[in-house]
Structures are given as structure tokens and as C-alpha cells.
Amino acid sequence: MKAELRAWAKAVRKGLDLAGLSQRVASHLARLLEAEGARHVLLYHPLPHELDPRPLVDLYPVRYYLPKVAGEGLSVHPWEGPLAPGPFGLLEPTSPPVDPGVLDLVVVPGLAFDRTGRRLGHGKGYYDRFLKDLPPRVLTVGLVPRALVLEALPEDPWDVRVRCLVTEEGVWCT
Known part of the structure; x- marks a missing residue:
């Protein structure tokens, strides 16, 4: 089921203006960060088919971090200096x-999300393993085009939901 949903989500994304959507999503995300008083924010460097959170850096100047694949998990690194x-x-x-404390x-990528914060990722589990160990005070936010917010997604026992979604239409938290 998840494999079919991944193929569907990738096909839908091909028809979207991801650059334009990324700008709109970033403006909503900046307002959420301001409302939350966030000062240390983990973004992600996007794959070509993902929304790009990087416009946020110019809209809301705080300390940003990027993840790095470390074994079976993710490590957190200040976003400074070169990228490799x-x-x-x-x-x-x-x-x-x-x-990570x-x-x-934490801004979380995903192929699709549902209204309760379930995430359809790429199936490797890196973010699920990372998110489960974060302190409860850390707000987790999924970035997703509205066209890829579903009523419900399948959920495995190891899946970790995000607490808020940001689309080009705005923010909603579960």
C-alpha cells in the first residue's frame, strides 16, 4: 500500500509548481516560527521533488541546522560552511x-501527510528513528503541498507523526 502511495505522490508532485509553492509555504512557516518563538530550527536540503524550506532563511533569521545521514539515523549540524x-x-x-536537544x-520532509500528522516518507525510516528520540518540547512540522494532504495514511508501529502541517494555504496543528 505505501509503495503505491509513494508512486502516486511522486506523480502528483510532477504537476505542481514546487518553486512557487515553496515560497508560499515558507511565508506561513515563518509566521509559525515567530508565534512559537523558535530560535534553533532543523531544516532539510530538498530533493528535486520536495518542497524547498530554504526560502525561510531569508524570512526568519535564526540559527538553522541541517541533518546528515549517520549510520541508520540522522545527526544534527549547524548550517554553516560548505555542503558536500x-x-x-x-x-x-x-x-x-x-x-539535537x-x-x-524540526521541519520534516515527506511525500504526503494526512490530517493527523502521519507521514509518508521514502521508506528508509531515518526521520522516524530521529523524531522518536527528540524531547517532547520540540515542535515537529511537515511541509507538504495541499494536494498531498490525505484524509488518512497507513501507519506502522515505528512511524512518528508530526504535530503540525504547513501547506501553501496555511498551518494546522493536531
Whole structure:
């Protein structure tokens, strides 16, 4: 079921103006960060078919971090200095890792989300393993085009839901 949903989500994204949607999503995300008083924010470097959170950096100046694949999980690194190619074609930071406990908010990519914060990822489990160990005070936010917010997604026992979704239409939290 998840494999079919992944194929469907990728097909839908091909027809979307991701650059334009990313700008609109970033403006809503900036307002959420301001409302939450977030000062330490983990973003992600997007794959070509993902919404791009990087416009947020110019809209809301705080300390940003990027994840890096580390074994079977993710490590957190300040977004400073050069980026280098990592697994899966992602650009990753070369700065030393920091304790994820410094984070106030984590922006999570996904192929699709549902209204309760379930996420359809790429199936490798990196974000689920990372999110389950975050302190409860850290707000987790999924970025997703409205066209890819579904009523319900299948859920496995290891899946970790996000607490808020940001689309081009706005923010909603569960």
C-alpha cells in the first residue's frame, strides 16, 4: 500500500509548481516560527521533488541546522560552511554535529501527510528513528503541498507523526 502511495505522490508532485509553492509555504512557516518563538530550527536540503524550506532563511533569521545521514539515523549540524554530497543525492553539512536537544523546531520532509500528522516518507525510516528520540518540547512540522494532504495514511508501529502541517494555504496543528 505505501509503495503505491509513494508512486502516486511522486506523480502528483510532477504537476505542481514546487518553486512557487515553496515560497508560499515558507511565508506561513515563518509566521509559525515567530508565534512559537523558535530560535534553533532543523531544516532539510530538498530533493528535486520536495518542497524547498530554504526560502525561510531569508524570512526568519535564526540559527538553522541541517541533518546528515549517520549510520541508520540522522545527526544534527549547524548550517554553516560548505555542503558536500551525501547518500541519496542530498547535500549535507560538513560542520561538526551538535546535540539535537538544542532544537526548538524540526521541519520534516515527506511525500504526503494526512490530517493527523502521519507521514509518508521514502521508506528508509531515518526521520522516524530521529523524531522518536527528540524531547517532547520540540515542535515537529511537515511541509507538504495541499494536494498531498490525505484524509488518512497507513501507519506502522515505528512511524512518528508530526504535530503540525504547513501547506501553501496555511498551518494546522493536531
